[in-house]
Amino acid sequence: VKLNLAVPADFDLWRTVYSHGWCALPPFSIDKEERLFGVTVRLTSGRIVHLRLSGDRRGMLAIRLSEEKLASAATKELISHLRSMLRIGDDLSGFYKEALAHPDFRWVAETGAGRLLRSQTMFEDAVKMICTTNCSWSLTESMVGNLCRELGEQKGGHLLFPRPRDIAASSEKFLRTKVKLGYRAPFVLEFARRVAEKEIDPEAWRSSTLSSDELFAELRSVKGIGPYAAGNLLKLVGRYDYLGIDSWCRMKFSGIHRKGRAVSDRTIERHYAGFGPMKGLFFWLDVTRDWYGEKFPF
């Protein structure tokens, strides 16, 4: 099945795909030769659908589905997930207006940058974020790949991220030795169990009416989610008032603004303090600016 989805004029598929590292982790995939973005989605019926997207036409997304047929309700659900993952409904016009006022950030509006790719669920985003902490990117890829292969599902060679109950049914030993989560294993297991038992509802974080400070505190109450992880998860629910600094950002900031000299987080905080509630997005785009000159940044 082929579908066309209308998107806002300022939406750019590849800027969104390469907004951060998630596009390199399953259930996302990139076909560089065909210039297609792949994603596998689980519908509430349990059906698994693989999509391949091309964004060559401005204002339109061309979608190819792995299915021969799909009922209209299922198609509607699929589109809804896609819009959420690609942040198609996010209104960035205010942000772009503000960006145009900063000479160093005019490129942001011109290139359609600023939509940060997210997973089908907030649970998946949170577990992946824990898997980025205190390790190299290659280890993050290994942990997420192992979670999908060992506990998720597969269809047609396409991996799907495990549900909370799939992880909850495993054990700390399995997560340590097979999935290679290391000391993160008890954190991920406890989080998955609390979500599976409906003690925590990560999906509600996306529409929470709490203030950002309160939501930040709630995210921090999950073991394994510290200031870095909470700050970046807030960005994935559309709140950009925390920076979510890690050593990679620190190094990039130092190269861009301090000639490579070591910088403290307080210095970085001060640098973006004048950017208001969108400072987290200004910060992230600043340190990833060199990605936007590349066809495939990684």
Next chain:
DNA sequence: GCGTCCAGGTCTACC
């Protein structure tokens, strides 16, 4: 080949 260091941090214990 082997030991050490540290990375896209966080927790706990202790002050």
Next chain:
DNA sequence: GGTAGACCTGGACGC
């Protein structure tokens, strides 16, 4: 509320 030390893993680095 601030800080030291421990923590899994694996790749980079020095010897």
